[in-house]
Amino acid sequence: MTDRGGCRLDGPVRMLAIVLALAVSAVSARAQDKPRYGGELIFAVPSEMPSYDGHREGTFGMVHPLAPHYSTLLRVDPNDRTGTKVVSDVAESWVISPDGRVYTLKLRRSVKFHDGSEMTSRDVKASYDKIVFPPPNVGSQRKGQYTNVEAIEAPDAWTIVFRLKWPQASFLASLASPYNWIYSANILAKDVRWYEKNVMGTGPFVFVEHVKGSHWVGKKNPNYWDKGRPYLDGYRAIFMKDSAAQVAAVRAERAHIQFRGFSPAERDSLVGALGRKITVQESAWDCAAWVAINQDRKPFDDKRVRRAMTLALDRHQASQALSKIAVVKEVAGVQVPGTPYATPPDELEKLAGYGRDIKKSRAEARRLLREAGVPDGFAFTFTNRGVPMPYEPVGIWLIDQWRQIGLNATMVTIEASQHVTELRAGNFTVSSDAQCGYAVEPDLDLAKFQSKEISHNNYGRYTDQVLDELYQKQSRALDSEERKRYVREFERRLLDEQVHTFVTLQWHRIVPHNARVKGWTITPSHYLNQQLDTVWLTE
Amino acid sequence: MAKYIVKRLLLMIPTLLGVAVLIFFLMRVVPGDIVELRFAGESAFAQKENLDKERARLGLDRPLWEQFVTWMLGILRLDFGTSMWTGAPIIEEIKLRATLSFQLAVMATAIAVALAIPLGVVAALKQDTWVDYAVRIFSIAGLATPSFWLGIVFILGMLIIFKWLPPMVYTPFWVDPWQNMLQLVWPALAVGYRYSAVATRMTRSSMLEVLREDYIRTARAKGLWEKLILSRHALKNAMLPVLTVVALEFAFLMGGLVVTEQVFNLNGLGMLFVESVARRDYTLTQALVMLVAFVFIFVNFTVDLMYAWIDPRIRFR
Numbered sequence: 053m054t055d056r057g058g059c060r061l062d063g064p065v066r067m068l069a070i071v072l073a074l075a076v077s078a079v080s081a082r083a084q085d086k087p088r089y090g091g092e093l094i095f096a097v098p099s100e101m102p103s104y105d106g107h108r109e110g111t112f113g114m115v116h117p118l119a120p121h122y123s124t125l126l127r128v129d130p131n132d133r134t135g136t137k138v139v140s141d142v143a144e145s146w147v148i149s150p151d152g153r154v155y156t157l158k159l160r161r162s163v164k165f166h167d168g169s170e171m172t173s174r175d176v177k178a179s180y181d182k183i184v185f186p187p188p189n190v191g192s193q194r195k196g197q198y199t200n201v202e203a204i205e206a207p208d209a210w211t212i213v214f215r216l217k218w219p220q221a222s223f224l225a226s227l228a229s230p231y232n233w234i235y236s237a238n239i240l241a242k243d244v245r246w247y248e249k250n251v252m253g254t255g256p257f258v259f260v261e262h263v264k265g266s267h268w269v270g271k272k273n274p275n276y277w278d279k280g281r282p283y284l285d286g287y288r289a290i291f292m293k294d295s296a297a298q299v300a301a302v303r304a305e306r307a308h309i310q311f312r313g314f315s316p317a318e319r320d321s322l323v324g325a326l327g328r329k330i331t332v333q334e335s336a337w338d339c340a341a342w343v344a345i346n347q348d349r350k351p352f353d354d355k356r357v358r359r360a361m362t363l364a365l366d367r368h369q370a371s372q373a374l375s376k377i378a379v380v381k382e383v384a385g386v387q388v389p390g391t392p393y394a395t396p397p398d399e400l401e402k403l404a405g406y407g408r409d410i411k412k413s414r415a416e417a418r419r420l421l422r423e424a425g426v427p428d429g430f431a432f433t434f435t436n437r438g439v440p441m442p443y444e445p446v447g448i449w450l451i452d453q454w455r456q457i458g459l460n461a462t463m464v465t466i467e468a469s470q471h472v473t474e475l476r477a478g479n480f481t482v483s484s485d486a487q488c489g490y491a492v493e494p495d496l497d498l499a500k501f502q503s504k505e506i507s508h509n510n511y512g513r514y515t516d517q518v519l520d521e522l523y524q525k526q527s528r529a530l531d532s533e534e535r536k537r538y539v540r541e542f543e544r545r546l547l548d549e550q551v552h553t554f555v556t557l558q559w560h561r562i563v564p565h566n567a568r569v570k571g572w573t574i575t576p577s578h579y580l581n582q583q584l585d586t587v588w589l590t591e
Numbered sequence: 592m593a594k595y596i597v598k599r600l601l602l603m604i605p606t607l608l609g610v611a612v613l614i615f616f617l618m619r620v621v622p623g624d625i626v627e628l629r630f631a632g633e634s635a636f637a638q639k640e641n642l643d644k645e646r647a648r649l650g651l652d653r654p655l656w657e658q659f660v661t662w663m664l665g666i667l668r669l670d671f672g673t674s675m676w677t678g679a680p681i682i683e684e685i686k687l688r689a690t691l692s693f694q695l696a697v698m699a700t701a702i703a704v705a706l707a708i709p710l711g712v713v714a715a716l717k718q719d720t721w722v723d724y725a726v727r728i729f730s731i732a733g734l735a736t737p738s739f740w741l742g743i744v745f746i747l748g749m750l751i752i753f754k755w756l757p758p759m760v761y762t763p764f765w766v767d768p769w770q771n772m773l774q775l776v777w778p779a780l781a782v783g784y785r786y787s788a789v790a791t792r793m794t795r796s797s798m799l800e801v802l803r804e805d806y807i808r809t810a811r812a813k814g815l816w817e818k819l820i821l822s823r824h825a826l827k828n829a830m831l832p833v834l835t836v837v838a839l840e841f842a843f844l845m846g847g848l849v850v851t852e853q854v855f856n857l858n859g860l861g862m863l864f865v866e867s868v869a870r871r872d873y874t875l876t877q878a879l880v881m882l883v884a885f886v887f888i889f890v891n892f893t894v895d896l897m898y899a900w901i902d903p904r905i906r907f908r
Binding site: 267301 | 644679684747755760853866869
């Protein structure tokens, strides 16, 4: 065999050429994986912050543009897809006392604020004091989450100590909250509300500009404590309310990414248009589509009726059908599937409404309605939130499912801002409800379902002391297996025995982004992993 | 004339006062609560004590009459207060968006007038010919096409054909005229086309009416040059209703381009308006309604003055 016009490669030479070619391609692949410095990340943000103070606000519209300016004591591992693994940020190590009540954290010594001043435990204490024990004129949105904190101490410049009234399994995760930014103690001492209108942190990016309603710009912090990071020269967040505009921006490469997520149709249109230039990351979302049932109204005070309502739902079929058109997918209990405290699928199927045999479930639902004295079913109003995705398709699906056991629901859609007020005031019969957490953590995810005397947004308006006790038990259980058991018991009582409320499907997060964006990993929470210190852009 | 102007200016006061009373109480009737929206939302840890503190800070715990009086006293001093949502001065919030909205309104008006007047006049002069039919089809299509839909078509067209999209961030004209035009020319075209359709039809029908007037026949009988008859006698008189339509559309554009702003991601007054209502930001919504009311009243007033300038009969009356 001869080559035409080329050189002939004999056995050993050919082998050598192949080895060399493989080595070159491996080097090239490694070069692709190796973070590259430079570039400006442009991302769309579908919401905008009312103020700049993370301790005060709750919207992701604040977290996405502002998180890169700040550090937290601990953080969720940017590479952990479950969003549950806590790693260090400005605290380099921590020790928990054997009784689980004292958390001692050692701070890094090289952390500087953007104004050049050194960050010490005094700053951490001042920040956490503002969150946990805010002065009378200052709002702290998550103060209620830290009622267990007895004292915060700074014994020396590099040590911070939290003393708890009782052991709390989720406390470490609380210290990794994406909202608990470390502020300068000096600034807080001068004006405790300064951070509502100004930015000055220790994060990987320095604040440059905010034009309200338009954009937010940050540039690389050359003095960031984590040497070698960040990789980007800067970032630009563009506020865009309309999802069609966001899709168009990603498609035209005016934006690299929108971190919250897109719908399946939007994902498909981007993939169809951009092909290999787009990377899609998906995850179960730490938001769930719940149904709130007002137990002050008859016949919903009867748990047989509530149980019939959940038994009517074919969640497994819906998971396949609805996930094609809406941001819902996973069949789930009270925890995001695939995370440490989530109930495994085979165990979940034992709960009312989770079985695979829908005919059997619906026969049982009809029997329960007969027993409850409503054999022919009844009519009621289903109040839905005036946000199309995913409330509209889920609402239509629910009405169809209930119709199959004789329940005739009429959907009334009300504006999102009015919806919250109506739910809180109890002006509804059955309604869509949602819960999104900033981290997958039973203490955060289950708190809502405690008795109405404890939980401000227990829309079912029920009192269940057994459930309250189970909440406390799981919260205080330091052994993870023991905690799992309590979480399962809580779930069984909430969704199966009492059916105070029920979840339809877990939301599903879809983030299609420009393939040039590297170093960002999707998590179940759209509040996490937004510091951008690990993100880089390929050529 | 001076008496007429003073009278019209004084009439603005009760109108604005009526708008102020109406919007203040309407906003309070609409269900929803800014404090719950912002500080409770879906959080299980929201504390009543915190929410009450916020309500007190925003003055929402005070009696309605007291809130109204405080607000009205502020307006008299031209102090609209601060946004309940952002805490920023309302003047600052509006100023930021008003530049873009005003520029877009001016551009759309210029496009509309540039299209409408020649087309309307030609259609009237060539009544029932193919030219007239073509203009009528063009204008009816404009009326039937929502500007936001046309905007979407523009965007998709640019994306699919040129793989390009206008800039997503507003650059003021004096900073970079090219970037500014690149962003605003498309929404101005989308809005201007619909706007021109209304004005074209009005110009055409008004011209047809005027062309049948006795004084046009007299002018022709006198042997006046046709171009002079059209420009001085016909067009000037036909412009009265067109002027009203153009002015009212301009006023509408200052706050009514919600969907178009959304489609092109424009940071204008329309979006601010919708957001402020959705957030139950009473102070900002009230200020925006007052602004739009003022623009409408002022534009009407200006049109009336122009009427007097164009039509001497009004002046003499």
